[in-house]
Amino acid sequence: MCSEKKLELLTNFLREAGSLAQFFKSRKGKQGSQTDSASNSKDKQDDVQTFTFNLETNIQLIKDTLGNPPDINVRKIEIDKEQNYTIAVIRMDGMSDKMEINSSVIEPLTKLTFEQLRKQLENPNSSNTLSKLISVNKLSCYTEVNKVVHSLLQGNAAILVNHSQEIYMAATRMLKVRSITEPTSQTVIRGPKDSFTEDLRTNTSLIRARITNKDLKLEMVNKGEVTHTDIELMYIKGIADESILSEVRRRLEKIKVDGILESSYVEEFIQDSRFSLFPTILSTERPDVVVSNLLEGRFAIFVYGTPYVLIGPAAFIQFFQSAEDYYQNQYMGTFIRILRFIAFFIALYAPGLYVAIMTHHHGLIPTTLLVSLAGQREGVPFPIIIEGLVMEIVFEVLREAGIRMPRAVGQTVSIVGALILGQAAVEAGFVSASTVIVVSLTAIANFTMPFFNVAIAARLLRFFILLLGSFIGLYGIMLGTFMILAHLCSIRSFGIPYFEPIAPFRLNEQKDVFVRLPIPYHFSRPSPANPEQKKRAGRKQNEK
Structure with missing residues (x-):
């Protein structure tokens, strides 16, 4: 009886010791995970490299980050040799406008006096003085090396001042792009003859020239871990369905890829049926096609470096409709x-x-x-x-x-x-x-x-x-x-x-499927549009 009692006490002791050991083990693991997360956040903070107060060191930081390329150009301007006040202008050859840098950046800086520069450095809001001297469209200020290097690679000019940790970036981007020409794959006999180019801002301007409305919205994201390609989402607020736009934003944010070379890269990431032979996103090089789809409640995606714009949501019947059908x-x-x-x-x-x-x-x-x-x-x-x-x-x-x-x-x-x-x-x-x-x-x-x-x-x-x-x-x-x-x-x-308005069958949308009724009879927008904006403008006048 005594031995059984001892055995029971020993069993309880071992059970309590095991649970206590498990408690300390879990607590140690929790503290270890907290330590690891803290160290990871600390490493991320350490990865953000900032500039120093020495001009030569900052110039070398930029060169080392870029790998000391041969197409980097550094121009130094001495303001006061005795006090060692020097300004350096850095740009990438072929990416920036040399004429604008000479006239709007370097020439004003050569007229800068020592007193103006000293007040510039002493003033907490130091961008005011330079913004009055440098006549460019945009002047930004950074202290992180990666942001300055990224801006340099986009064609902007960096302005470095000795004894200052802040780097000023002047918008002097200049890229050689081809001019607006006639479409090559979607030609028409009657209608507009312009087409998109590889320049993103030229493409969006072609749409804004046709839709001069404050509700035309444009949102930009940057994708590509290596290429950092600009992608812009365009839609008309109030006409486009917000639930569809939210889904598009979510899919664009989920894109993870090294580089985006053409709009087809984006198309394969955001389309619904990736293994289908039929395209579920429309692509066009015609601005008038994009405008007509925006007015129907759809969205457009512009990708830098390609003349083809993506349009969605797309229906099967749209691929048989040409812009000339309406002209x-x-x-x-x-x-x-x-x-x-x-x-x-x-x-x-x-x-x-x-x-x-x-x-x-x-x-x-x-x-x-x-x-x-x-x-x-x-x-x-x-x-x-x-x-x-x-x-x-x-x-x-x-x-x-x-x-x-x-x-x-x-x-x-x-x-x-x-x-x-x-x-x-x-x-x-x-x-x-x-x-x-x-x-x-x-x-x-x-x-x-x-x-x-x-x-x-x-x-x-x-x-x-x-x-x-x-x-x-x-x-x-x-x-x-x-x-x-x-x-x-x-x-x-x-x-x-995808097969609407045939399946599901929508009687009010059959006016633009197999036959094309006169435009005054197109009273309503198709299903991708906002349900509250189904009726087109001027419906009552057209009915009369």
């Missing part, structure tokens, strides 16, 4: 739009239907035509599916070669290559003439798409439909069609159904 007569605009839909179906289904009917459904072909087609295929050694695939791949190779070749000979190579190869293949008996006709008609129909990215989707899906038609016939083509429609109805663009 021509409504009958002509409707006819051309329906023609684009027909061309899209030809580009997507023509090879598949041809192979399916010729392989599995001979009874659907009139007897005279069937005899003619059979006579053309006499002596052809390959099955019709091999003919179709080979000709499609050959034409894709010719098209890609025509794009990559110099512009003077690119079109000649693609046209002559297609004619010579097609005629030689028919004469040699490798393919039939009807196959060449179908493939050529498909390629021509593919060029009618106003937006290149939806034409790419048709080009890729064409092979899928072709294989289904060769294996299962028309039943396979119907199965592929149902799969494509189901996919179009399932994807979204920033929460908006």
